[in-house]
Amino acid sequence: MLKFGSYVRAANIDDALEVLRFKKGAMVLGGGIWMRLSNRTVPCVIDLSDCGLNTIEETDDEFRIGAYVTLRDLEVAGKLNAVTGNVLRDAVHDIVGVQMRQLATVGGSVFGRFGFSDVICALLALDTDVELAGAGRMPLAQFIDMPYELDVLTHVIVRKRDYRAAYQCMRKAATDFASANACAAYWDGSWHVSVGARPAKARLLAGDALGIASAEPTAEEIACAIEAVRSLKYSSNLWGSERYRRHLAGVLAARAIVEAAPYSSPEAADAARAVCSGEEAIA
């Protein structure tokens, strides 16, 4: 059971950062869902509820998602989901139940950099930055590889692009962690494919590393993308073996690409789907 050594309700981000850096063992409380499962005493828990981080702000160029926006808020954010091909809605839709998603926060999910995260996988394929009180703004792909620092995540920022995107995942049971997940997004003239629950942190493939040049990927290009996805590192845990995950990730990525691709002819779409069908069974 999680115990609080002391509890600080920060009035603003600067205060929170100061307490975090000077109080040994202090931690910022997100939704508290994951943190509370541990059996320990956190010397100082910092609550950012009064810091105004629970809204999604829209500007001309981007959506600024506050760290305390809940996964349920993200799921029902109409404009944000309309612009991003509904991948955020689809990514969080099966995370336990509505009651849990009304507590879990975007900041907690992203700052935790959990390997199983559906949220990170979806955000990673989009043009996403994070904003930290100390380190400032940086791409999400850079942030997830950074070591855990004493910093406060304040916003997740999704730039507005002409997204065509789709999210795919495989769960053993409806509300379980994903055995593997993938998100494909076409924006700014190129494809971006993220793969998560490997079970390590999600990875992003784009450009030459992915092997898709066209907006409407051919069967050969999809085969290249599958190979690229399967060349990532995978490992085994309770949710799947390394071999199963490697195969599954290729299938999910291919399905996401085909779902997101704006095929202009039914023949091209059928050819692409045929690649996915051929990948269903482990050889």
Added chain:
Amino acid sequence: MSGKLMDVTVVLNGKKVAASVAPDQSLLAFVRDHGCKSVKCACETTNCGLCTVWLDGRAVLSCAVPMARANGHEVTTLEGLQAESADFARCMAEEGAEQCGFCSPGLIMNVLAMEREIRERAEAEGTAPAMPTEDDMNSYLAGNLCRCTGYTSQRRAIRRYMESRFAAAGEASAAAGEGE
């Protein structure tokens, strides 16, 4: 529980309650200590939905809310929704939608929250509230586990209740339209 206590005030089922509690005490333990025994303690890992309460009108899992977070907010349990839950309770009885009954309070809280959310969203969008689809219901209630696996009868009761609520809303809206 941590050693230092903090003074909290919550509005529990419409009544202001002040207490000195450990900031890490769960809202679940607090409401049960204050007589709201409909809120059940089960998985305590945010998976089963038995401890569902409303926090400022939104369904949440009370096992995951520390009292420090609940401080200053409005908390509603099934004890505070006796009148509002009567129609759904009748639907549950008519459809045989409970076996041991242990999960019923959490389920009822979440079904009423779903209805409330549908109405609020429709109002915000300026549209008539619509009957939820099967997918909507399954998705909204995925976090309510029934250890007797009585889902089929529960879904029948929910469908029956929603049909009664939203058919009435639709007719009222149509009648209002005719009157204009």
